[in-house]
Amino acid sequence: MHPSHQSIPEKPHSLWVNINIATMAGNRAYGQIEDGALAVCGERIAWIGKRCHLPRDLKNNAFHVYDGNQGLMTPGFVDCHTHLVYAGNRAKEFELRLKGASYEDIARQGGGIRSTVRATRQADETSLLKQSAVRLMALMREGVTTVEIKSGYGLDLATELRMLCVVQKLGERYPLTVVPTFLGAHALPPEYEGKSDAYIDFICAEVLPEVAARSLASAVDAFCEGIGFTLDQTRRIFMAAKKLGLAIKLHAEQLSDMGGAALAAQFGALSADHLEYVSEAGVKAMAAGGTTAVLLPGAFYFLREKRVPPIECFRYYQVPMALATDCNPGSSPTVSLLLMLNMACTLFCLTPEEALAGVTRNGARALGLEDVIGTLERGKNADFAIWDVSEPAELAYHIGSNPLKQLVVKGRMIRERRRHAYYW
Ligand SMILES: [Zn+2]
16 A cells, blocks of 8 residues: 555556567567566557566556466557458359359359449448448457558449448447548449549549548548559549548559559558569669558469569568458458468568568558557557467467457457457
8 A cells, every 4th residue: 555645647557567578669579578568548558668677656556457468469450451341242253253154254243343332332321330340340359450441342422432431430439440541443333334534533523522521531542453443544543632632552563563553652652552563663662652562462362363472572672561451352351360461471471570560560651650550669559469379470370260368459458358258
């Protein structure tokens, strides 16, 4: 009972002890702190370091002390590229293809992205919210505390706005941080068949200004590809986005080298994503523009792609590599960021440390949030996960198991596992 009244900090704080911490900051491997401690005041990290260096005041006056049971604490995961708001799924199409149907057969039967567009246009806000929340919670169950979500299955004004409203509601109703991106130029809607320039006009003149006026997106994305939109059309989208003060991201060089990554970098894009076919010139431009490379091994795997992104080149030019699920019904129907850690190592030969940086520090960079989240440092958001593993590489090593023990978002405990029961 000794601490006097005066020595109690102004605001109550919580303390986590008996943990090893992968801060993902600084120069040491994983920024590791053995036998660490972390104090949280409000939504922020108030102190982090070795337990033996913990100031006495913090130790004695903690409102609540949590025992990490020698688990590993990492920053909360950032899934910086998802399309998780959509209706229906494409399992039928998956099955048809494996029974030998061609892409043409499937398109003729109304399959492909257009089937998701049709289902999403038909879904009302409540149904869309319900279906999407299931995926959001699944991400959270594997340590995700920040998620980016794109529109792009509406491709008309009403549905694009409805998708973004659902994204906003997910952010209001669930504890994790949700970052919305407008992806009107995802595909050409059927009513614009053969008129892609007119569709870009429509996006730039009618949809984008409405999205910006309602503050429904912080960034604009496009699908620059032979089967998507041209470099010129992408440039027009970027110019319209810049005028409205929105950040830029791009689906670039997934299936061919269109020069999209370099264009995005010239516009100061936060990220260029996929990048299997990016050239050295593209990578150099990304380095100069401060653009993060977002790698999406789930889509690479699901589409049985052969060409891997030029990892050595990203390393050489020091382009930060982020990693995301690309959660979407057509090419990456996954809600497991842990699986992406494994796939990034097995398919793209990232090191486990690079993979973990991809879903923490560099995931935050890809969203322009590196000052707030992505590493465990004093003053940053108290977003972290505690895992039942003895070393960080285990997070990328295991396949199909989930060692998450505790998840904290902005200082708030989200989940605890006790005797295999789950509490939310
Ligand atoms: Zn995508």
